[in-house]
Amino acid sequence: MAVAEAGGLDPVLAFGLVGALGVGSQWLAWRLRLPAIVLMLVAGLVIGPVTGVLDPAVQFGDMLQPMIAVAVAIILFEGGLTLDLHRLSDAAKGVRRLVLIGVPLGWLASTSALHWVAGLSWETSAVFGGIMIVTGPTVIAPLLRQARLRRRPAALLQWEAIVNDPVGALAAVLAFEVVLVLRTATGAGPAVMELLIGIAMASALGLAGGWGIVRAFRQALVPEYMKVPVLFVVLLAVFAVADHVLHESGLLAVTIMGLWIANAGLPSFAELYRFKEHATVLLVSGVFILLAAGMSFERLAVLDWRAGAFVLAVILLARPLPVLAALAFTNVEWKERLLVAFTGPRGVVLVAVAGLFGERLVQIGVEDADRVAPLAFALVAATVVLHGFTLAPMARLLGLTASRLPGVLIMGGSKWAVELGAAFKKMELPVIIADPNNAHLRSAREAGIDTFYGDILSEAAEDRVEFVVYEKLICASDNDAYNTLVATDLAPEFGRENIFQIKRVRDTSSRHSLPATLGGKALGADETFFEANAVIAGGCEFRVTKLSEEYTLEDWRAAQPDAVAMAELGPNGTLRLLGPEDELRGTPGTRLLARLPKRAERRPQKEDTATADV
Numbered sequence: 001m002a003v004a005e006a007g008g009l010d011p012v013l014a015f016g017l018v019g020a021l022g023v024g025s026q027w028l029a030w031r032l033r034l035p036a037i038v039l040m041l042v043a044g045l046v047i048g049p050v051t052g053v054l055d056p057a058v059q060f061g062d063m064l065q066p067m068i069a070v071a072v073a074i075i076l077f078e079g080g081l082t083l084d085l086h087r088l089s090d091a092a093k094g095v096r097r098l099v100l101i102g103v104p105l106g107w108l109a110s111t112s113a114l115h116w117v118a119g120l121s122w123e124t125s126a127v128f129g130g131i132m133i134v135t136g137p138t139v140i141a142p143l144l145r146q147a148r149l150r151r152r153p154a155a156l157l158q159w160e161a162i163v164n165d166p167v168g169a170l171a172a173v174l175a176f177e178v179v180l181v182l183r184t185a186t187g188a189g190p191a192v193m194e195l196l197i198g199i200a201m202a203s204a205l206g207l208a209g210g211w212g213i214v215r216a217f218r219q220a221l222v223p224e225y226m227k228v229p230v231l232f233v234v235l236l237a238v239f240a241v242a243d244h245v246l247h248e249s250g251l252l253a254v255t256i257m258g259l260w261i262a263n264a265g266l267p268s269f270a271e272l273y274r275f276k277e278h279a280t281v282l283l284v285s286g287v288f289i290l291l292a293a294g295m296s297f298e299r300l301a302v303l304d305w306r307a308g309a310f311v312l313a314v315i316l317l318a319r320p321l322p323v324l325a326a327l328a329f330t331n332v333e334w335k336e337r338l339l340v341a342f343t344g345p346r347g348v349v350l351v352a353v354a355g356l357f358g359e360r361l362v363q364i365g366v367e368d369a370d371r372v373a374p375l376a377f378a379l380v381a382a383t384v385v386l387h388g389f390t391l392a393p394m395a396r397l398l399g400l401t402a403s404r405l406p407g408v409l410i411m412g413g414s415k416w417a418v419e420l421g422a423a424f425k426k427m428e429l430p431v432i433i434a435d436p437n438n439a440h441l442r443s444a445r446e447a448g449i450d451t452f453y454g455d456i457l458s459e460a461a462e463d464r465v466e467f468v469v470y471e472k473l474i475c476a477s478d479n480d481a482y483n484t485l486v487a488t489d490l491a492p493e494f495g496r497e498n499i500f501q502i503k504r505v506r507d508t509s510s511r512h513s514l515p516a517t518l519g520g521k522a523l524g525a526d527e528t529f530f531e532a533n534a535v536i537a538g539g540c541e542f543r544v545t546k547l548s549e550e551y552t553l554e555d556w557r558a559a560q561p562d563a564v565a566m567a568e569l570g571p572n573g574t575l576r577l578l579g580p581e582d583e584l585r586g587t588p589g590t591r592l593l594a595r596l597p598k599r600a601e602r603r604p605q606k607e608d609t610a611t612a613d614v
Contacts, residue, residue, distance in 0.1 A: 014365025018293075021047065032147065037139065037348055037384050040285060041377065044292020049300070052089040054293045067358060068290065071283040073239045073254045073353050080258020094152075095159040097326045098340075103164065105322035106133050107171055114375075118310040121178045124361060130171030130381070131354050132314070132346070135161045138437045139384060147392040150400050151466045153336045157343060158468075163164075168350075174199070176357055183364050186536040202242040203256055207565055210260025210327045217266055218259025227268060228275050241563065287352040291373065292372055294355075302371045303378055310375065311382045319344040335398040344393070345387040346380045347568040383464035405429050406575045407470035411486055412477030413440030414593035416533045420474070420566070421449045423542035423593050427569055431471050434461070435477065457489055457609045467493065475501040475520055478529050487520035496520075500577050503528045524595060525564045531553050535595070545592045563594040564584040 009017065021043045026518045029036035047053045056064050100301040111129030114120045120128070122351035140161040144154050177198060213234055216222050222230050231348040238257055241252030266272070322342035327337045361369030395401045407430030410417045417433055421444060424431045434452040454460050473494050474485035501520035505528050527535065545556055557563070565578045571589030578584070584592070 005552050011059050018286050018289045022289045040288045041292050041381055044289045049296050056290045056294045061172045068356055071287045072356050075280055076251055077235055077254040077258040080255040081262045094156050094327055094330050094332045098160045100164050102326035103133055104479055109322050110316040113313040117313045119306055120368050120520040123366050126175040127172050127357050128372050130175045131168055131350055133164050133168030134350045135344055136162055139345045147395050148401050149395050153339050153400050154468055156340050170255055190325055198249045201245045202253040205238050205242045206253035206256030209234050210257040212597030214264040284348040288348045291355045299374050302374050307378050311379055338399055343387055344384045351376045351380050395488045405573050408472045410474045411468040414443050414533050416536050417476050418443045418447055418534055419542050422447050426544050427591055472498050480504040484519045488518050526580045539598050540595050541598045543596050547588055547590045549588050563596050565594045
């Protein structure tokens, strides 16, 4: 409290504290497998109203609202970048109905809950109700990976989140513009005209900004190293000009700009989007910490019984009813409908946008708008905690989980890959083998292993392969360059620690060696494609052994001196693929997968039981 009474933190120190808490909360959530937003909420409240260490209004003064507004604009721009209409047109009928029917019904249901249950005015309810459509891919994606849902319910939830992220914010923007114009214009005619002009100008600016970026990048008018800075500058310019023409229309403009760029087919789009994704993580963390720290006990005191009833109404009525209505008379099974209907975690985008519009509504004289931010925090905390701990059990109860164990994606259909895939399948792990040559997949299909015929980097793979099921990737085709390309391209999605690649033929030559930033980690004995397949053809096999209190890791090593450890599956379901430098943990209950010489003949039954080969 002394820090606060002395005038608060230095602004630079406050910036550092917000960044450290935001990113630190996300890292800790990853380590503990907890929803990051809950930790950020706790961190913001602790340094804000609880201890008084940080008061954003004091540290940043008049710059606080512009900072949040720009951050929200960048977040919504990134949301627009995720909306590839080509991929949406190929999506399932259920996804389209969730967007075309579920969104307006959800807006109406949320607005009704806010007005009739939470007791907000129609003006505030309409704006906040639009924001509540947002579920957010940054919240859904970790939950889907943890729950390991089947393909269709996972696709429904994931695509709904991707599309509704910008659409929900856009609905809030339009509702706010209506409220703003009606309160500031002198009559209905001028109000409608001002609104239409503002929307038209914002749309035109967004389209012009997106078209200009695409044209400049395609014609090489901007060097590669300046593409991201130019993109940021144009984004800020479009936001500022549109906002100047009609207050808050800048959010609409940048969303349309992102939508245009996402569907332009830019060759450098992946790099641009990846950088924007990283920037958004930082901005989302910072905005959430600032909004939580800006709370006061007086504002939190509005969370009375009506707030609790509102949260229950959203979870039990406002979310399920529109989803069930949207998915009615479709080929989506009733179990999948129930799971999607009762899974609607809200995320940081909702809190950020709600906090921004709540302040704006208060400024134009909507008195009850100061309840928007506390209600948003309550809704986010309740839904994230609820769905974070109930999605996986509910999916298992309904029989909608693909697997409770981490899967392995093997790229390349050689004999070595098929034998390894069969061993993983023996461990009851989900396995799929992908190869652009259909003939290479014949042995995998005969072994009963799932296959994908085509380029694993293609859009067809994104639509047909359930990447969320597979935690590890092994690049093991006969083409070293293709292995390196796949390992490098998919590393951000899987995580570099989960990408493995067989040794390149010329890797030992300084002329042909690659930097550590390319390719994947070594696996097993770190052999080339030809060496690994020759060893299998020469009389080796993959075998799975279960350790116990009676048969320890030391016993296994003594009995199998020639074994090359490939992987271990811990008793808690944690899968580790092993390289030549990795040490085995050998916890009792662990299942070891190793390459061993084939047995000349079956050993006595007593010895087989002792080694617990499975």
